[in-house]
Structure formats: C-alpha cells, structure tokens
Amino acid sequence: xxxxxxxxxxxxxxxxxxxxxxxxxxxxxxxxxxxxxxxxxxxxxxxxxxxxxxxxxxxxxxxxxxxxxxxxxxxxxxxxxxxxxxxxxxxxxxxxxxxxxxxxxxxxxxxxxxxxxxxxxxxxxxxxxxxxxxxxxxxxxxxxxxxxxxxxxxxxxxxxxxxxxxxxxxxxxxxxxxxxxxxxxxxxxxxxxxxxxxxxxxxxxxxxxxxxxxxxxxxxxxxxxxxxxxxxxxxxxxxxxxxxxxxxxxxxxxxxxxxxxxxxxx
Numbered sequence: 001x002x003x004x005x006x007x008x009x010x011x012x013x014x015x016x017x018x019x020x021x022x023x024x025x026x027x028x029x030x031x032x033x034x035x036x037x038x039x040x041x042x043x044x045x046x047x048x049x050x051x052x053x054x055x056x057x058x059x060x061x062x063x064x065x066x067x068x069x070x071x072x073x074x075x076x077x078x079x080x081x082x083x084x085x086x087x088x089x090x091x092x093x094x095x096x097x098x099x100x101x102x103x104x105x106x107x108x109x110x111x112x113x114x115x116x117x118x119x120x121x122x123x124x125x126x127x128x129x130x131x132x133x134x135x136x137x138x139x140x141x142x143x144x145x146x147x148x149x150x151x152x153x154x155x156x157x158x159x160x161x162x163x164x165x166x167x168x169x170x171x172x173x174x175x176x177x178x179x180x181x182x183x184x185x186x187x188x189x190x191x192x193x194x195x196x197x198x199x200x201x202x203x204x205x206x207x208x209x210x211x212x213x214x215x216x217x218x219x220x221x222x223x224x225x226x227x228x229x230x231x232x233x234x235x236x237x238x239x240x241x242x243x244x245x246x247x248x249x250x251x252x253x254x255x256x257x258x259x260x261x262x263x264x265x266x
Contacts, residue, residue, distance in 0.1 A: 028066050030088035030220070032057065033073035033081055037163045039186040040244035041093045041111075041209075044072075052244035053091045056110055057211065059236055060227030074160045076141035079103050082212050088220065090212035093180060095143040097207045101266035105215045107224040109208025109261030110237065112251045114181035115147050116201040118169065118188070125176055125199035128152075134175040137165035143207065144178040151200075162187075170194055180204075182245055205251075208261045215265075232260050 034054060036044045042051040049070035061068045071087065079094070081087045083103050093113070096106040117136065119125045125134065132153025138145040140158035148156045157174060159165040166187055169177040176199060177184070188196055213220050231237045235256035242250065253261050 029069050030061075030066055031086075032068045032070050032089045032091050033078045033087040034070050034091045035075060035161065036072045037161050038093065038180075038183050040182060041180070042091065052111070052240055053093060053209070055244075056228075056231065056237065056240050057089070057091050059231055059240070060224060063227040063230055064223040066223070075139050076160065078141075079212055083214055085214060085216075088213065088217070089224075093183075093209045094212050095204060095207040096210040096263045097143060097146075098266070099146075100212070104212040105218075105221050105265045106210040106212055106263045107221060108228055108263050109210045110228060110254065111209040111241070112203070112205045112261070113209065114201050115144055115178065115204050116181040116184050117176040117178050117199040118184045118196055119176045119199040120172075121195040121197050123175065123197075123199060128200060130200070131176070135173070137168055137174045137177045139165065139179075143204070144180070147202075148178045169196070182248055185247060208251075208263065210263050229260060232256070232258055 034049055035042045038051070040051055041053045054070060057068060068089070073081065073087070075092055078087070078090050078092060079100060080103070082090045090104070093111070094100070096109065117125055125131060128151060131151040133155065135155045135157055136148045136151070137157050137159055138148050139162060140160060145156065145158060148154055157168070162179065162183060165174070165177050168174045170191070181198065181201060184198065211224050213224065232254055233256070237254045238250050238256055241254070251261065253259055
C-alpha cells in the first residue's frame with residue numbers, strides 16, 4: 001500500500017508539472033505580422049523574414065521563452081489584426097502614435113528614425129511649404145501617410161507596400177516618396193542608377209518604433225518590455241542596430257546600459 005501511494009504521488013506530481021508547462025505562455029508560438037519589403041528594418045531574404053526589427057524580436061522571444069512565426073501582412077490592416085487577435089504581435093517599424101494607442105498597446109521603443117521625402121535629383125523639395133500640387137507616395141495607414149497629409153496642398157497617393165511606391169517614383173509618376181529615412185537609404189543604395197536624393201526630412205523621436213500587441217494581453221506586453229530591457233542592457237540592441245544600419249548610429253537611449261525609450265500607453 002505504501003508503495004502504491006508513493007507511486008501515485010510521483011504520477012500526480014509529474015502531471016502537475018506537465019500541466020504547468022503546457023499552460024505556460026512560454027511554450028507558445030506567437031504569430032507576428034510584418035512587412036516583406038522595408039529593408040533594413042523588415043524584409044524577406046532567401047525566404048526568411050529578417051531585418052533589425054525581426055531579429056531583435058527573435059532575441060527577445062528567446063530570452064522570454066516563446067517562439068515567433070512571421071506572417072507577411074499589408075500595413076493598412078496590421079493593427080486591426082493585432083487588436084482582433086488574428087496576430088499576436090505587430091513588427092513593422094510601427095510608430096507609437098497617440099492615435100494608434102487607441103487601437104493597440106505598444107512595447108517600449110526600440111528605434112528612432114527620420115521621416116524623409118525621396119525625390120528626383122534637383123527637385124528642390126526641401127521645405128514643408130514646397131509640396132502644393134505635388135504627388136507624394138506613401139504606404140497606406142503608415143505614419144508617413146499622416147505626415148504627407150499635413151503638407152499643405154500635397155496630393156497623397158497611397159500604396160499597399162514600399163515596392164509599389166518606389167516603382168511609381170522611379171517611373172516619374174510621383175514627385176516624392178515619403179518613407180523612414182533608413183528605408184529610403186536602402187532603396188537608394190540598391191538602385192544607384194536612379195537619380196534620387198533626400199528632400200524634406202524631420203526627426204521622429206517622440207513616437208519611437210515599437211512592437212504592437214492587443215490591449216487585452218498585458219502579460220505579453222510585459223514579456224516584450226522585459227526582453228527589450230535585457231537586450232539594451234547587454235548591448236544586443238546596439239549590436240543589431242549596427243549590423244543592419246550601416247550609416248545611422250543607434251539612439252543614445254538604446255546604447256549598452258542605456259535607459260531605453262519608454263512608451264506610455266493610453
């Protein structure tokens with residue numbers, strides 16, 4: 001009888017341990033919505049989702065005990081899919097704006113960036129007041145869409161992704177293409193024969209790039225912020241930034257041991 005009770009206790013203990021592991025979010029594979037054509041931040045290479053944003057998220061996932069499955073998504077529907085539970089995380093250089101905080105919650109920031117208007121050489125579009133009657137391409141629903149809408153007199157043309165907008169700029173159908181500067185630089189580097197330059201440019205530091213999660217998932221938000229803090233502390237953020245952004249230094253807040261870029265959600 002004593003032997004049977006002992007065996008029963010071991011079985012129960014094992015079952016409890018297995019149940020705890022199975023119910024833990026540590027074992028989950030989370031679906032991540034991302035773009036495919038915005039290097040060096042987010043892009044496909046040999047069929048693999050990569051870029052600064054996605055490699056940093058992989059690092060955070062490893063630290064926090066979950067796995068990620070990347071899903072190519074158009075930006076215009078990304079936040080709605082995160083809010084509705086179709087995706088667990090949005091990873092697409094998403095600026096943590098006040099308007100977007102009404103739909104989703106954001107992690108702390110992992111990058112700052114400049115917004116710029118890419119133009120043909122010599123276009124002279126270097127000031128905010130120079131865009132009356134000019135056709136400006138943007139990714140629909142992006143912060144650049146909002147930015148272009150504030151340029152007096154500009155005709156905003158919306159596209160589902162960066163490649164489509166760049167193709168129209170290259171053909172001459174657009175006067176300017178509004179993008180994060182690092183993404184614009186990558187396209188310029190990849191197309192040296194196209195006579196393009198940066199026009200009007202502004203720093204976008206108050207709304208850093210951050211990962212989006214559903215407001216109903218505070219535990220996941222905590223994991224993202226904890227993993228990001230560790231990656232800043234040990235220099236991983238700075239290393240990955242240097243790997244993907246050859247010409248732009250990482251923000252001082254994200255250097256090894258830095259304070260980070262806190263985001264306050266609505």
